[in-house]
Amino acid sequence: MTHLNGKRVAILATNGFEDSELSEPLSAVREHGAEAEVVSTNTGTIRGENGHEAVVARATSDARASDYDALVLPGGVGNGDRIRMDEHAVAFVRGFFEQHKPVGAICHGGWILADADVLRGRTVTSYPSLRTDLRNAGATWVDEEVVVDQGLVTSRTPDDLPAFNAKLVEEIAEGKHTGQTA
Template sequence: MAKIAFLTASEGIEKVELTEPWKAVTDAGFTAELLSPDSGEVQLFDHLDKADTQKVDLEVSKANVDDYAALVLPGGVANPDALRLDKDAIAFVKDFVASGKPVAAICHAPWVLVEADVVRGKRLASFPSVQTDIRNAGGEWVDETVVVEGNLITSRNPDDLPAFNKAILDAVNSGTKGE
């Protein structure tokens, strides 16, 4: 079965925004792999409180877009903010979007899409504090549960996870290659 990449920084990941999509894709029979700029473990958070850790499967600098059917970018404030500073992470995201395969970003994670310069002319949902960044990057911010725009899937916050997870699975199962 196909592999789904999850890309995070080393800390600041909103736990539920990683674990619930992870469970959804693995329950559907896909293999989930955690990519990060550094090897070892990443620190998950329940809002501002440290939660579990999760083992990194592969450093993003060694990852190949061709090995994955989709990319998921969990939120948390610190996580996408740190990823924005990692050139390998941004190059991987930019290449993944260009591949036409599904790229899903929730909450603050669209910051990574902004940094990869892939939001121009696209509709996206995100946590409200990211809307100005999306607009400044040429995107259209909307306050909707889930937005599917070409191969981009975006949602606002953990409350949107059921719709976000469904959109990811629908895209992967249909073999969405974007427009």
């Protein structure tokens, strides 16, 4: 079993996240020994599309990529749309790429990657409706269960969570990626 002991993982989300795309990666990294916490544009508790609640540990205005070893971006249309409008969240995401740290994005979670301007020259996947946005941001978009590009792990939908979680844990265990840049 891959061990993530001593690793800290941020999960960036706000109200309207896709429940399983937050809860399942959170469980996966914790099961492998990582400490994980929710970072949000909101404080207190946030609620998913289907009612799952998550306690926010830190606001985006107080979050720094240097405090974490990896980042997870769950989907949800409302979540993805609101997160990308927060300048602190965008800077937070960009920081992981500047520091060559693993990032996982599933479904609509990939939207913020376009705003963080970290997709140029990368191969990614996402929920199909984001295809044009991600291509316009400089990515090559493919329709695959999970794609890994220099520490960036992307998947399409909740159906892809088993493969997404496995690759996410693998990339976090590997650590920094010299080719990963903002």
